[in-house]
Amino acid sequence: MEGANGSMLTEFVLVGLSDHPKLQKVLFVLVLCMYLLILLGNGVLISVVIYDVHLHTPMYFFLCNLSFLDVCYTSSSVPLILGSFLKGRKRVSFPECMVQMFFSFAMGATECVLLGTMALDRFLAICYPLRYPVIMSKGTYMPMAVGCWVAGTVDSLVQTSLAVHLLFCTDNIIQHFVCEFVAVVKLACGDISINVISMAGSNLLFLAVPLIVIAVSYVFIIATILRIPSSEGKQKAFSTCSAHLTVVIIFYGTIFFMYAKPKSKVTAGTGHQSVTEALISLFYGVVTPMLNPLIYSLRNKDVKAAVQSMLGGNRLMKHK
Numbered sequence: 052m053e054g055a056n057g058s059m060l061t062e063f064v065l066v067g068l069s070d071h072p073k074l075q076k077v078l079f080v081l082v083l084c085m086y087l088l089i090l091l092g093n094g095v096l097i098s099v100v101i102y103d104v105h106l107h108t109p110m111y112f113f114l115c116n117l118s119f120l121d122v123c124y125t126s127s128s129v130p131l132i133l134g135s136f137l138k139g140r141k142r143v144s145f146p147e148c149m150v151q152m153f154f155s156f157a158m159g160a161t162e163c164v165l166l167g168t169m170a171l172d173r174f175l176a177i178c179y180p181l182r183y184p185v186i187m188s189k190g191t192y193m194p195m196a197v198g199c200w201v202a203g204t205v206d207s208l209v210q211t212s213l214a215v216h217l218l219f220c221t222d223n224i225i226q227h228f229v230c231e232f233v234a235v236v237k238l239a240c241g242d243i244s245i246n247v248i249s250m251a252g253s254n255l256l257f258l259a260v261p262l263i264v265i266a267v268s269y270v271f272i273i274a275t276i277l278r279i280p281s282s283e284g285k286q287k288a289f290s291t292c293s294a295h296l297t298v299v300i301i302f303y304g305t306i307f308f309m310y311a312k313p314k315s316k317v318t319a320g321t322g323h324q325s326v327t328e329a330l331i332s333l334f335y336g337v338v339t340p341m342l343n344p345l346i347y348s349l350r351n352k353d354v355k356a357a358v359q360s361m362l363g364g365n366r367l368m369k370h371k
Contacts, residue, residue, distance in 0.1 A: 177292065
């Protein structure tokens with residue numbers, strides 16, 4: 052029976068850590084708890100930014116987008132991850148796999164561009180504080196955020212469209228928890244040179260370029276902060292971008308560690324995903340989105356004050 056793309060396959064099998072059933076049960080509970088924390092933490096952060104008019108600034112607008120992005124990203128993958136933990140080997144139809152891959156890829160690409168945009172925003176705020184309100188007006192930062200979403204969606208649409216038209220023969224075992232793009236493309240039995248070239252271009256535009264923008268922005272930011280005469284002024288300036296820098300380091304650090312490190316001999320020889328590699332991919336897909344709201348709330352006095360104000364307002368409403 053042929054699939055919709057002309058391939059022989061109609062479904063894929065997600066293996067994940069099926070060789071470690073006890074570990075799967077533990078991870079199921081942990082991932083479920085972390086997903087609930089992601090929904091709660093990012094939901095609170097989004098609500099606070101909307102609720103408090105003092106947070107209606109470009110920085111918090113981008114932060115709100117990042118929180119919503121993390122919710123969308125995890126919601127596109129966590130159900131499959133939990134399903135693979137419960138069933139050991141989860142069967143996913145070809146269309147379902149492509150849709151999940153599209154959303155995960157789109158969210159990942161969008162986050163790369165958004166983090167670069169947030170770095171550019173911090174650069175303008177610290178290096179050009181007097182001109183910042185004029186440069187980053189509502190008519191500027193809203194189209195910038197929309198551009199991040201459009202760019203990520205278009206990139207994912209291109210990559211997924213190319214993957215859909217690949218020929219898949221008999222190998223349908225994905226050594227992953229989800230329909231991860233590279234893992235799926237590797238299963239194709241036809242020529243994938245176009246996919247490789249397209250993916251290289253995507254990595255250049257959506258990984259390298261935002262990273263260069265972030266690096267250059269922080270070189271100027273640090274140079275500007277060092278010229279501030281008072282230590283209090285330096286600390287205040289750095290506190291406005293320290294949370295973003297922490298998120299960038301975790302996000303890009305995990306990506307490079309996951310894809311740039313050489314595979315172990317055992318993994319390369321058997322095709323199975325090692326426990327270490329599985330845990331790293333889980334860290335990227337679940338732990339990082341859970342940490343983002345914690346990093347921004349714990350290291351930000353404005354967010355803390357807004358949360359207290361919102362909770363205090365809710366208590367007053369209940370008393371009335």
